[in-house]
Structure formats: structure tokens, C-alpha cells
Amino acid sequence: MKKGLIITLPKSDLVTEYLSYFSEEIVSEAENKDVDLKRLTENEVNKDNFEKVLSKLDYNFIVFNGHGTSTSIKGHKEEILVEEGNNEIILKDRIIFARSCESGASLGIASVTKSKGCFIGYEMPFVFYADGNWDSIPGKDEVARLFLEPSNLVAISILKGHTAKEAHETAKRQTIKNIKKALRMEPQDAYFVVPGLWNNYESQVLHGNPKIDLNSV
Amino acid sequence: MKKDYNSKESAEVTEKMRELVLAKIDAQIPSNLRLFIGNLAQNMNKEEIMNHVRNDDEIGKQIVAIHIKFMKAVANGHLIKAINSV
Numbered sequence: 001m002k003k004g005l006i007i008t009l010p011k012s013d014l015v016t017e018y019l020s021y022f023s024e025e026i027v028s029e030a031e032n033k034d035v036d037l038k039r040l041t042e043n044e045v046n047k048d049n050f051e052k053v054l055s056k057l058d059y060n061f062i063v064f065n066g067h068g069t070s071t072s073i074k075g076h077k078e079e080i081l082v083e084e085g086n087n088e089i090i091l092k093d094r095i096i097f098a099r100s101c102e103s104g105a106s107l108g109i110a111s112v113t114k115s116k117g118c119f120i121g122y123e124m125p126f127v128f129y130a131d132g133n134w135d136s137i138p139g140k141d142e143v144a145r146l147f148l149e150p151s152n153l154v155a156i157s158i159l160k161g162h163t164a165k166e167a168h169e170t171a172k173r174q175t176i177k178n179i180k181k182a183l184r185m186e187p188q189d190a191y192f193v194v195p196g197l198w199n200n201y202e203s204q205v206l207h208g209n210p211k212i213d214l215n216s217v
Numbered sequence: 218m219k220k221d222y223n224s225k226e227s228a229e230v231t232e233k234m235r236e237l238v239l240a241k242i243d244a245q246i247p248s249n250l251r252l253f254i255g256n257l258a259q260n261m262n263k264e265e266i267m268n269h270v271r272n273d274d275e276i277g278k279q280i281v282a283i284h285i286k287f288m289k290a291v292a293n294g295h296l297i298k299a300i301n302s303v
Contacts (some may be wrong), residue, residue, distance in 0.1 A: 004295050011261060014251050014253070014260050015259045040220065067255070067256045068255075069256070069257070078256075101255030101256055102255065125253050125254050125256075125279060126255060127253065127255070127257030127283065128253050129250055129251065129252055130250070130251045130253065130260075131249055131250060131251070132249045132251045132260075132262070133249050135251070141273065143250060152274070153227070155298070173302075173303050176300060176302070176303045177298050177303050179296075179299075179300065180300055180303070190246065192246045192247065192250055194287065195283050195284050195286070195287035196252075198286070198287045198290055198296065199283045199286065199287070201238075201299070202286070202290075204249070208225075
């Protein structure tokens with residue numbers, strides 16, 4: 001296994017557009033830290049290509065953006081990339097961050113069985129809110145940023161050399177900081193935003209080896 | 218284990234709770250904001266959110282569960298404890 005990051009960037013609906021757009025901060029951090037990086041974008045985010053790239057590069061860190069279920073992670077146009085009982089073995093011994101709904105509930109647990117790796121994800125649906133005035137320019141959407149910035153911190157912390165446990169806790173702390181920030185916003189916005197942030201805070205889980213870091217190859 | 222919105226937690230949701238969530242959404246959600254919930258729903262505006270809650274469909278159940286969970290966290294002190302920890 002080699003030190004490096006594979007990140008999936010599907011863009012087949014507005015959810016994946018937002019996730020991929022905000023993932024550019026993760027990509028920038030990888031470039032700043034000179035971490036070997038492979039982006040899989042749009043149509044490249046399919047099962048055959050993902051398995052081929054992973055097999056060839058054998059990088060130890062994977063960030064998934066996309067839809068998911070308790071037993072699967074999906075790619076572009078919701079094609080299943082990893083599925084419990086099928087190919088979760090390909091995640092073994094790696095650092096996995098899955099920004100996808102519910103995959104932390106069952107797939108995440110299965111993927112770290114007899115593994116030195118870890119799985120950070122969400123055991124319930126990942127929720128976010130966005131300002132409809134900015135859906136064509138997600139980067140200017142400060143409401144969506146409240147949700148997506150903390151989750152970016154999981155990957156960014158790993159890239160900075162922190163352990164899985166530290167990355168997990170940093171992201172959770174930032175979610176709480178954003179709750180505090182939201183509570184100082186106009187009351188209308190606060191009510192809408194805070195329950196969603198709390199949902200993501202409670203739902204974010206770490207399975208497997210909490211001490212693994214990017215240099216554990 | 219997975220937390221299933223459609224079983225135990227939802228069973229605790231009474232009609233009064235649903236009405237409370239609806240009233241708060243109606244009074245407090247700005248019209249420009251959009252809600253995205255996982256695979257099920259994206260880009261929902263206020264009216265669409267309220268319709269799902271009224272219809273008590275899968276999306277509506279999730280919306281109510283998210284709000285009830287938050288209200289419980291406020292009531293049992295978990296939220297304030299988390300806020301005071303950072």
C-alpha cells in the first residue's frame with residue numbers, strides 16, 4: 001500500500017454537485033501537502049474504474065462523496081462502488097472517509113473487520129441546507145458551508161497528518177462551533193439550520209483503528 | 218446499529234409532535250432555504266418540506282425525527298453540554 005488519496009467527485013445531481021464543489025478544499029490541501037492524489041470525476045466514478053484505479057495505485061486514503069445506504073456507497077448516477085457482502089474487502093487496512101448517507105451504520109463496521117484501517121462516516125442520512133439564491137454558485141453559499149466545511153475537516157485533518165480519532169473529533173468540534181455560529185444568526189435561519197447540524201454531529205461515527213494516520217502504510 | 222427513522226423513534230412521534238414541527242417550519246423557515254436529506258430528497262423548499270411532514274411519508278418522518286431529536290437534545294442538556302465543550 002502507498003501513501004496517497006483517491007477522491008470521488010460525482011456530479012449527477014445537486015447534492016453531488018455541492019459535495020464535489022466543496023471537496024476542492026480537500027484537493028487543495030492534498031496538493032499543498034504534496035500528497036499523491038487521484039481525482040475520479042463524474043463518469044469516472046463507476047465501480048469498474050474505481051476498482052481498477054484502487055488496484056493500480058493502492059493508495060491508503062479514500063474520500064467518497066456521493067449517495068449511500070447503510071450497506072453501500074455510490075458514485076456518479078448512483079452506481080454502487082462498494083457494497084457490503086460484495087467488495088468491501090477493497091477498503092481493508094485503509095483510511096476511509098465516506099461523505100454519504102448511512103454507510104457508517106453497517107458497511108463501515110463490516111469494512112474494518114480484521115483490518116488495521118478505519119472508516120469515518122455517517123450512520124444516518126447526511127443532511128444539509130442551502131440557500132436557493134446560490135445553487136448555481138455553491139462556493140458563495142454560506143448556509144451550505146456551515147454543513148460541508150466541518151465534514152471537509154475529516155479529510156483535511158488526515159492530510160495534515162493527524163490520526164483518525166483526531167480528525168473525527170476535529171470535525172465534530174467544528175460542527176458544534178458552527179451550531180454556535182448559527183445560533184448567533186437571525187432567529188429564522190437558526191431554527192432551520194441547527195437541527196440539521198445536530199443530526200450530522202450525532203450521526204458521524206468512527207469505526208476501526210483510531211490511531212491510524214496517513215503515514216501508516 | 219443503524220438508527221431506523223421508520224421504527225422505534227418514529228413510533229414515539231405523536232400527532233402533536235408533528236403539528237409542533239409543522240408550526241415551527243411554517244413560522245420560521247425562510248423561503249429561500251432548501252433542504253437536502255440524503256438519497257431521498259433534495260432541494261426541497263418550505264412548502265415541499267411541509268407537505269412531506271403533513272403526508273407523514275418517509276421523508277416527512279425523517280424531517281420530524283431530525284427536529285424531535287434536536288428538541289430532545291435541548292431538553293436533556295446534551296446540546297448545551299456539547300456547546301460548552303468547544
